[in-house]
């Protein structure tokens with residue numbers, strides 16, 4: 193782990209050189225919001241973003257991903273392992289990627305995900321502007337972001353850059369980096385620490401207390417029915433979430449009815465059909481037919497079920513679900529604080 197400093201002027205030249213030699217994905221403006229997309233110039237990179245519409249999981253599991261192709265005689269894998277530098281990821285999204293790293297690597301490892309992940313370099317960046325629904329300052333504080341290769345922090349006279357491993361160190365070659373002074377290292381530490389108090393929304397209890405109470409509320413059907421009363425079952429709270437990863441698999445046949453491809457698509461446990469199963473003989477069953485059951489499932493996953501496996505809640509506090517929910521009922525802070533009061 194090494195600490196570097198680069199001046200603001202040199203930083204632009206660094207980004208220009210890096211994007212000329214590597215495929216870089218980072219935060220960029222899209223009308224009044226921000227998205228992760230291909231970066232082709234230093235002007236495009238917007239490290240002053242508050243939050244992106246979709247999390248960077250789309251780099252490793254795109255909304256539609258071809259898993260295999262077939263031609264009637266054999267299957268061919270469709271693993272995408274093109275190297276990419278994912279630059280400018282806020283710490284809460286680094287946590288989200290670390291969770292999906294764990295979940296896609298357990299049991300039957302998902303090679304489409306892990307191959308792309310292995311080929312990637314992830315560089316974090318400090319939060320310069322806070323989104324209106326963020327609450328990352330009060331959730332999952334027991335776990336540290338990990339799995340990234342470097343981290344850049346804007347400080348008064350330029351940028352502090354910390355390389356975490358060789359992948360992070362390799363980027364130094366693109367810019368005029370100097371060894372950071374102890375004062376610059378301290379300035380970066382303070383900038384990141386002070387930002388933790390700036391979230392507009394706050395959870396009022398520890399993750400451990402929340403886990404126990406949310407789990408204990410499972411049988412309170414009246415509560416979950418009330419919480420989900422205005423739900424449209426649209427699934428936006430799932431698709432915008434950095435830790436939701438469920439998918440549906442479908443085969444697409446070419447017109448010759450011999451060749452084609454097997455794709456996976458993002459799926460959402462809040463939608464009506466998610467838990468619908470065939471029983472054979474033309475019969476079917478939906479084991480989470482009611483909105484309240486689906487709404488409860490999402491909160492059990494975020495706050496209770498996955499905690500043991502991940503070392504903390506499967507929610508990073510990004511606030512994307514809150515701002516994407518038309519009915520404005522998906523906000524984990526509102527829902528969890530209410531459950532804690534019951």
Ligand code: SF4
Nearest residue numbers: 423424426427429517
């Ligand atoms: S975004 Fe809101 S309305 Fe849509 S499924 Fe989620 S909770 Fe329901």
Ligand code: SF4
Nearest residue numbers: 433507508510511513
């Ligand atoms: S549940 Fe909402 S706040 Fe939590 S990680 Fe998912 S989108 Fe972000």
